[in-house]
Amino acid sequence: MNTFHLTAFSANRREIACRAAVIVTCTVAACVLSLSPLSARAQDLKIGYVDRERVRVESLPAKTIEAKLHAEFSKRETELGEQEARLRAAAEELDKIAPTLPESERGRRQRELLEQDRNLARKRREFNEDFAQRVNEERAGLDSQAYIAIRRIFREEKYDLILQDALLVGPKVDITNQVIKALGTTGPPAK
Template identity: 30%
Template sequence: MSLRSTLAALAAVVTLALPLASSAQNLKMGYVDYQRVLLEVEDGKTAKARLQKWLDDRQKEIDKEQEALRKEKELLDKQASAMSEETRIQKATDLQKKILELAQKWDRYRAEAATKERQEMEPIVSKMDQVIAKLAERDGLSFVFERRDSGLIYAQTQYDLSNEVIRAYNALPKTATTKAPAPAPAPKDAPKK
């Protein structure tokens, strides 16, 4: 590359970089800790409480079944010497099958819990995004980053909008989308109580 073409390329780069550098001085940014906001807004607290109750109910069910299987194993171990080899193997196989079914049930509950959490949090996150957009417009922010997932390593706390988002979110009028889902109607042919 000749000196002339090198200088022309350098001039082009400088010409393009100057407007970007001057506009960068006008950029205002902020960040939000989504996880903290989700845990501290009223809708988030309510949703987490509903999810925790659902999880606790499932955990009690699993614990009860686990205890029953533990007792069944103890009984099998005590009676094993009095059983024929074929009966003992059959009972041990049945017990293993029940244990496997319980593990599969637990996996289904975990997957269902993840789905429920997404369903519960989706409307909250959507409202949070609207609140953040309004705050950004109000304050003339060019960018608002999510603290954990954006790759943000360090930022001064003065740019943290989390507290403002929590206050603004909680000040929003309550809507039906943030309340507990209504129970499903009973089938028409179900007996009346």
């Protein structure tokens, strides 16, 4: 059970956002390409591509964030797992002894288990919401760091266009490794 993997959240939203970003970036690329003559395009246009998901998983700050979140939430995750195990054991025990209990006692214990299950479900929802919020906060910080690194590469290496989301990309324009390396050398910003 890997609840700490950062890419597991908001898959549908991310897919929609990526599709929209691809459309926008392809439109921008088409506009840039249409503004220059054909011969100049082939010789002078320098395009780069960054795989945002690889940056979010493979960069040093991403790994640091994952370890930080794991440390922050692992205790609560363990406690919830233990509570779930205790609740399952209590339910199994009640199932075993239920035939021997008076109807009123059986009903009371079932209500108690139901209430415990509701409380546990509420705690699990709160945990998931807290975890998702922290992931989003940390991801926003990482995206900001990545943007700064990409902008620096853009200026230093005189790129005309750097895309962050694309449908198909050749290895000649993929600068993701450069961005990951730049993030590893700059480190997280001081707070």
